[in-house]
Amino acid sequence: MDFLYRGLFVVLCVSHSYASLQPGNWNTCENGEFVSTRTNTSSQVMALRTEMTLKKIGAYIVPSEDFHMSEFVSGYDQRRAFISGFDGSMGTAVITATHAALWTRGKYFLQAETQLGCDWILMREREPGVPTIEEWLGEQLKEQTLKKVGACPYFFGNSAWQQHSMALEQQGLRIEPVLPDLVDKIWTDDRPEFPDTVINPYPLKYAGKSWQDKVGEVRQEMEKRDADALIVTMLDETAWLFNMRATDIRGFVNDPFFYSLAIVRPNSISLYIKNKDIKLTAAPKDPESDVNMKEHLNTRADGSCPKTANKLCVTVKEYSYDTFIMELDALARNASVKRIWLSYFCNYAVYNMIDEDKIFVDNTPVAMLKTQKNDVEVQGMTNCHIRDAAALAIFASKLEKGVKAGEEWTELSASKELTRLRSLQDLNRGDSFASISSSGSNAAIIHYFPNNQTDRRITADETYLIDSGGQYLDGTTDVTRTFLWREPTSFEKECYTRVLMGQINLAMAIWTKGLFGREIDAWARQPLFDIGLTYKHGTGHGIGHYLSVHEGPGRISNYHAKFEWDVPLAEHMFYSDEPGYYEDGKFGIRLENIVYVKKVETKYSMKGVTMLGMETVTLFPYETHLIDYTIMSEKQISWLNDYNAMTLEKVGKLLKEQDAMDAYKWIEKRTKKVVISGAATLLVSNCILYSLMLVDLLW
């Protein structure tokens, strides 16, 4: 994480006048006020403007993405964070000769306010009155002579590029591809190295399927869709397809990827990696990997395939943006190649190399096969979640005891301790992402990560939210719980309970196969909606198997309504189930479990209709004193009782084996059966008041 803050230092902000243009929507620093968390980016912005003038462009767009359209990019690729100071995972920076503005979504508003350089305008996407990038540029460049808007085609998805292009055209402006990227030109000092970590072949006993079988299935899908070539540019896709893992992405997330690209054809497979000659023969670093890459891929030491190979072999080539683009050009010009399969997430430069009539765009077969986990992967996900819960229980019981005893715990120290405890669990390979360890008002910042400036003490007076996860050889975890070690206010209790009710609603949901996540997202929001509240983030994201903590293409989110890559929820997919509620400046509550989508048996059935449901694989108890059982339905309470019983059985057993009796007792206390021991009925005028008397006792 530390490289992210290397270039950032505390500044004295100066006032400026943009706020008057759109009061309430734009965030500015107070005149002369010392804002310790903000970044001085004026030298970066000034350097960029110099390059813009040389290129004769009136504005430059700096997106979040890397060449691979990764959601989380390595430090080397954090161009937008470098230029703006804001290091959330989503956001687009736009710089003109006189202004600099950053567009981001609801869940990042507070973070952006905290981090953005003081001379930046925060554009709150989807809020009323906030212009789009293009509308703003139309206004900004109206009186300017330089009407071209520059952008590097390597770092935009094709559809994003097209959208920018069309929308700018409507403003009388034009997008101009700029190569090399201008941020790359100015970002010379203190830039992290291009990642280049050891690649470990991933054992079959964890992967569940050999890369040869995966390639076979991918080729079958290619044949079905008449594709002569498949371009694989997403890093989780190459890692999954070839059963290899590394540690190239380290920062907000620890995605076990290696920078790579691939082309699959009916009779050949090419893989592009950095420093291939070293990596092919290097000894694997992971103790569970017992062959080197050369052996794993049946490749010669220079990456070429033996001519007489009777086994499937991957040709390994050197990774470079420019040479890959040139190879695509050759492929596209090859008359025998009629149809090239691209993902929606290919960058514009890749897309642009291929004639429109040869392009076939859809989620790649790699993405679709990967998202529906095989039996070994499903078992691995289930198993690692139990070990992960054990680590979290040891952590939570220790933290509670410590905080109540007045020990000095902070967001950072707690996060560090949790990382240490996870590392003690079998097969752990580090955290899956930097823990969102957030106390009190920091917990209202949805994707907050603590740093030395923001680090806050954890006390019994404030909510403490910990959103964390681990990478394990047999799977990836992501779990959130919220704690409050005092009696809650009735509002806090109601919020916690309704967040839980929403989570349970989704966990219990049954629906017809074919629905998209966006079509069931509202089930999780209903308990909050009923009292006028909601959360400004999706309810669930996909999750990989020892891969990305955010895995596409499916999602459970109403924001996702119109994305062409969205796919229906299907069996063997894993998603998070994470409703929340955030009270700006005060507290944040989020409860996150991972769920597994599976076919369910129902009382009746209809011909041709398959019913799907979810099984929750995260087994971790809730804070019982924060739950108001009287507003829950019997069905929700029944689900909770089953869940608690399962948690005690599986996680409790492991804790006993690990001799972690404090944690065991901590879990035991929270998994007592909730019993409706009596009921009284009261009839009042035109409505029914039904009061439940609930007793929280051990059954």
Place this chain on the structure above:
Amino acid sequence: MDFLYRGLFVVLCVSHSYASLQPGNWNTCENGEFVSTRTNTSSQVMALRTEMTLKKIGAYIVPSEDFHMSEFVSGYDQRRAFISGFDGSMGTAVITATHAALWTRGKYFLQAETQLGCDWILMREREPGVPTIEEWLGEQLKEQTLKKVGACPYFFGNSAWQQHSMALEQQGLRIEPVLPDLVDKIWTDDRPEFPDTVINPYPLKYAGKSWQDKVGEVRQEMEKRDADALIVTMLDETAWLFNMRATDIRGFVNDPFFYSLAIVRPNSISLYIKNKDIKLTAAPKDPESDVNMKEHLNTRADGSCPKTANKLCVTVKEYSYDTFIMELDALARNASVKRIWLSYFCNYAVYNMIDEDKIFVDNTPVAMLKTQKNDVEVQGMTNCHIRDAAALAIFASKLEKGVKAGEEWTELSASKELTRLRSLQDLNRGDSFASISSSGSNAAIIHYFPNNQTDRRITADETYLIDSGGQYLDGTTDVTRTFLWREPTSFEKECYTRVLMGQINLAMAIWTKGLFGREIDAWARQPLFDIGLTYKHGTGHGIGHYLSVHEGPGRISNYHAKFEWDVPLAEHMFYSDEPGYYEDGKFGIRLENIVYVKKVETKYSMKGVTMLGMETVTLFPYETHLIDYTIMSEKQISWLNDYNAMTLEKVGKLLKEQDAMDAYKWIEKRTKKVVISGAATLLVSNCILYSLMLVDLLW
């Protein structure tokens, strides 16, 4: 309705061999079996094939739509019904030299099976293994020399045309615009006349806003979006915008429209109607209309505007497809016209007249203003639903008494009686659509309309479903109830109850403004999903105010997931709330109310977040002996009690005024308060069984 069946007669079906191509998906007549409901379309198809040969085209596509992209078209425009025999509102017929096939959706499968000509293949859209039109044509025309696929550009929406065009190209085929339409060429005998009914100016006291004010608001929206011209081609839009009604569309639906087109510009308004010279000065037919069209529109007798007009005036021109297209051509060539606003529902011919760079496509401001009803319209909708419920109560009580007494009631005679009873209510202007009056297995045909061949007796042994509505000067209604005058089986009772629970779920729903109907549709399905059931239609459609019974652009439907014209649910919109369950060949249950979307007060609120909810304006009771209260939540029962109290108060009062005491008592019996009079709790092993003892008594 009768013209629809004019050309259709009973046939002896002959076998054919297509079924072997795709067994299970294609419907064919049994060899030699006498199928009384099917249509012999072989002479039509043969005549069409002759025209196809002359035009050198290998296939011809006949869609459902008219020039205006109406969902329900007049008899004159029922080209697809004429050629195929299937007269449901959605479906596309495709004819090649050797085969004829019809694509339609789930809710029409049974109807299509019943009606389609015997030599037609039924293509069940979205079912596994069923090819798309283009895939099928690719296969069918593979060996043929004629590779062109003909279609008339007047009867395809622009995006449908583009989609056909692209998908055919992928099959190596090409779409060919054919003018005039080939069905128009062959359909000479027994064709209904082009509709040409009297146009009645619609009084301000019902419209709530003058056409001048509406034009003013439309122009404001045009200015906001920089549009120099707005093309209005939807028939409900011209009717709403100019405050005029007629009876041009009579058939499945009685949409009070007149065939018309309009062009709104900043300084002129043109309206195209049939036989303008007669209609402008004709006396209105509706007793509530007190001016003629000329006076209403401030127009001279020839439709021209007085040069010195100080009042807004509409220039009225003669309606003709070809002249309208030519006028668009002139408009598009006018250099001062920079941006022309088209609806998503313009036909391809209209779209094609205008240069791509001048086109601005979005829902028209007419559509968007129309869908959010003004206060007078809201009050009118509320009022007419009470009168409509009174008519339905008189009908239902009479029918129940009659059926139980062994009287001879059939679907058609019941439907006719209901029409008569509605007509006795104040301001009624006929039915809003042909009643779906369906008994027993016919009720499983979702959009069934009875005819002489299918008419079935209504008995106490079978479910009877009546989906009907009225047009009233102050609004449009659409209501469905299902009856069963015997003790239900436990399955029937559970289905009825869960359909009701779904309807209540939606009626009680609260959500954040900005959600689309597709995002809350699943709430209505949840009670059915839980036991493995669903319904193959949307949950809700918009409804007009003395306009269409199906009004766009919004909908509450998960089928609607990807339509670009879909709009979020917003205040002042009216939708239907109509879950159902259909057991093929046995019974059908549907419960339909109309709901009004409005802002709701909630316990808490969030800055910038508006919560929306629904108010049910249909007030009609349910069949209490079909409800299993023990599976309903207290909240649902409480909603039902409130609803029943309101129904008795409002509809009961009117029935008393109308001296309809049988109906009053019928309603009274069904609106008794449901009381949870006691409760017992039983704890069983790991789950909670909570049994409600329910007493259905008058409070």
